[in-house]
Amino acid sequence: MTLVHLLSGPSMMDAIFTLCLSARGVGEEECAPRREKPSFHRKGHKFIQLNRASFSQNPQSWDTSLKLPSCTVYHCTHSPVSGSLWQPLTHGTHQPAASHRCMSSTVRRRRLPSAYPVIDGTFQPALRHVYEANLRNSLICQQKYLEHKEKVMKGGGENAIERHTQRNRKVLVRDRLRMLLDDEDYLELSPFAGLGLPYGDIPAAGCLTGIGQINGLWCMFSANDATVKGGTAYPITVKKQLRAQFVAMQNRLPFVYLVDSGGAFLPLQSEIFPDKNHGGRTFYNEAVMSAMKIPQVSVVCGSCTAGGAYVPTMSEEAVIVHRIGTIFLGGPPLVKAATGEEVSPEDLGGAKLHSEVSGCVDHFATAENEAYECTRNIISTLNYELPEEDDTQVEEPLYSTDDLMGLAPRCYNHSMDVRLIVSRLTDGSRFQEFKARYGTTLLTGFARIEGLQIGIVANNGELTYEASLKGSHFVQLCDQRDIPLIFLQNTAPEPAHTHSQTKAEPNTNRLKAQGSMMSAVACASVPKITVVIGGCHGGDSYAMCGRAFDPNFLFLWPNARVSILAPGHSDAFVQTEEEITQINEMLEEESSAFFSTSRLWDDGVILPQDTRKVLSKCLKIIKQQEYQLSREKMRTPFLRM
Numbered sequence: 001m002t003l004v005h006l007l008s009g010p011s012m013m014d015a016i017f018t019l020c021l022s023a024r025g026v027g028e029e030e031c032a033p034r035r036e037k038p039s040f041h042r043k044g045h046k047f048i049q050l051n052r053a054s055f056s057q058n059p060q061s062w063d064t065s066l067k068l069p070s071c072t073v074y075h076c077t078h079s080p081v082s083g084s085l086w087q088p089l090t091h092g093t094h095q096p097a098a099s100h101r102c103m104s105s106t107v108r109r110r111r112l113p114s115a116y117p118v119i120d121g122t123f124q125p126a127l128r129h130v131y132e133a134n135l136r137n138s139l140i141c142q143q144k145y146l147e148h149k150e151k152v153m154k155g156g157g158e159n160a161i162e163r164h165t166q167r168n169r170k171v172l173v174r175d176r177l178r179m180l181l182d183d184e185d186y187l188e189l190s191p192f193a194g195l196g197l198p199y200g201d202i203p204a205a206g207c208l209t210g211i212g213q214i215n216g217l218w219c220m221f222s223a224n225d226a227t228v229k230g231g232t233a234y235p236i237t238v239k240k241q242l243r244a245q246f247v248a249m250q251n252r253l254p255f256v257y258l259v260d261s262g263g264a265f266l267p268l269q270s271e272i273f274p275d276k277n278h279g280g281r282t283f284y285n286e287a288v289m290s291a292m293k294i295p296q297v298s299v300v301c302g303s304c305t306a307g308g309a310y311v312p313t314m315s316e317e318a319v320i321v322h323r324i325g326t327i328f329l330g331g332p333p334l335v336k337a338a339t340g341e342e343v344s345p346e347d348l349g350g351a352k353l354h355s356e357v358s359g360c361v362d363h364f365a366t367a368e369n370e371a372y373e374c375t376r377n378i379i380s381t382l383n384y385e386l387p388e389e390d391d392t393q394v395e396e397p398l399y400s401t402d403d404l405m406g407l408a409p410r411c412y413n414h415s416m417d418v419r420l421i422v423s424r425l426t427d428g429s430r431f432q433e434f435k436a437r438y439g440t441t442l443l444t445g446f447a448r449i450e451g452l453q454i455g456i457v458a459n460n461g462e463l464t465y466e467a468s469l470k471g472s473h474f475v476q477l478c479d480q481r482d483i484p485l486i487f488l489q490n491t492a493p494e495p496a497h498t499h500s501q502t503k504a505e506p507n508t509n510r511l512k513a514q515g516s517m518m519s520a521v522a523c524a525s526v527p528k529i530t531v532v533i534g535g536c537h538g539g540d541s542y543a544m545c546g547r548a549f550d551p552n553f554l555f556l557w558p559n560a561r562v563s564i565l566a567p568g569h570s571d572a573f574v575q576t577e578e579e580i581t582q583i584n585e586m587l588e589e590e591s592s593a594f595f596s597t598s599r600l601w602d603d604g605v606i607l608p609q610d611t612r613k614v615l616s617k618c619l620k621i622i623k624q625q626e627y628q629l630s631r632e633k634m635r636t637p638f639l640r641m
């Protein structure tokens with residue numbers, strides 16, 4: 001038997017290249033096609049000229065280790081000019097699937113034209129007083145936001161900054177990011193984490209995390225701020241680092257660690273070391289990320305003591321800065337206490353030792369700017385193929401985003417039609433509404449933000465039985481079409497009460513429908529971004545993709561409230577006036593957006609007028625994983641020497 005006859009389908013096309021071989025090995029001459037009588041396999045209008053080979057009738061003995069040297073694909077052109085019926089399309093060695101993907105990705109694509117209708121975003125004069133009350137509240141919240149931002153920008157304070165720059169001759173963490181990233185237009189995550197905690201203020205949790213571009217590629221970064229508590233890790237520091245790793249895994253982002261850490265804060269070791277999601281999880285995540293083919297690079301730009309020493313040694317590539325970068329499990333004071341021997345940090349674990357003797361690092365830098373330039377060069381070696389920049393003009397919303405300050409509800413009773421908010425977020429204020437006449441207390445539909453298609457699910461009242469069924473249907477529809485979901489959350493301040501038997505049945509039906517929506521949200525495989533624009537209360541918040549439902553990103557507006565009940569709604573659940581007052585005071589404090597973000601229950605507080613810009617960045621960051629060329633094969637974790 002000298003010819004292989006393919007059946008049909010792309011998988012059988014690939015099979016010919018490995019199965020059309022001799023069991024004893026085929027030379028190039030033997031594989032050459034017969035010129036006088038070519039054999040063709042028909043697939044649509046394409047014909048493949050098959051190469052000649054002999055092989056055993058027994059499939060068990062086929063040798064698949066050899067590659068077919070060449071093949072030619074012909075297309076039925078019926079061209080009167082050439083006089084030939086068959087025109088060759090390709091000629092060359094068979095490429096693996098990844099190469100086919102690589103070649104096809106260079107083809108320019110165009111999106112379907114957006115034909116969504118424009119939604120009306122004008123205010124009703126009768127609601128002007130509501131807008132003005134919301135605006136006054138938003139200005140107060142914005143002032144609090146700016147105060148928190150100023151506090152975080154100071155880091156550990158003037159004395160700590162002077163010691164860091166003058167005595168230790170190190171660069172401040174935000175200046176490091178300026179040298180590493182393409183620009184300062186990065187997405188910082190949870191900047192207010194660590195403020196107002198029981199064990200004191202830890203500005204930015206002692207660690208800056210975020211997503212910025214390096215050579216045009218979005219990368220997650222985690223940078224220790226050694227001016228805050230000497231770079232020691234508090235429980236909130238560990239939590240913030242783990243969240244950054246989880247975001248990187250969820251969105252397949254390359255990770256850059258800027259390590260300048262003094263290890264764990266020992267007085268709080270019980271909250272840092274022993275549990276599953278404590279310090280050791282960092283290193284577990286590093287191994288898992290490596291197995292997922294997510295690149296990781298470390299820059300040792302300060303102390304890497306105790307647990308921090310594992311971060312660079314488990315990264316795929318590591319850079320160390322001469323004279324300031326050190327790696328050791330126990331520093332010089334510990335050595336002296338244990339052995340009485342005095343040793344310098346440089347001799348114990350400096351840059352020369354680890355780059356020339358131990359091999360723990362891969363690149364030696366004489367100064368910090370050289371280290372970040374080296375890191376940028378490493379990132380440029382990653383196997384990504386980014387699309388060409390799209391010059392298409394993006395439609396801006398027809399209404400000013402500054403109006404969102406007056407649309408951010410002061411309380412649930414001050415909520416305005418959520419379409420007014422949507423009209424200030426989407427391209428051209430366009431929105432294709434889904435089930436507009438059904439379940440009207442939930443707004444669902446399609447839109448674009450800077451050209452990227454999204455599905456929007458937005459509270460516009462209580463999450464009723466009909467609204468929950470509508471939401472469940474729409475979430476599954478977006479999952480079917482692979483369209484990312486954006487949830488604009490403003491849930492009811494308290495659960496629906498069952499005051500009579502007639503209320504029992506509708507409330508039970510609502511419960512079942514909300515359970516259906518929760519299942520749809522939990523099982524949807526598309527990216528999800530949640531913005532809490534008002535209240536985040538009770539079980540409704542789960543159906544609207546709250547923190548427990550793992551959205552890719554979750555942000556709060558400064559006016560947002562996060563609690564099981566809204567303040568002022570506890571009277572139906574407690575007995576005495578004293579208890580009511582006590583519970584309401586507690587809810588007032590603990591439901592604040594700044595209380596929430598300081599404990600890392602979200603990815604940060606954003607101003608309403610910045611929402612469109614933040615959502616656009618998030619969508620671009622999520623989409624980047626499509627451009628990684630080396631993400632299909634799963635292998636064992638990358639192991640260093």
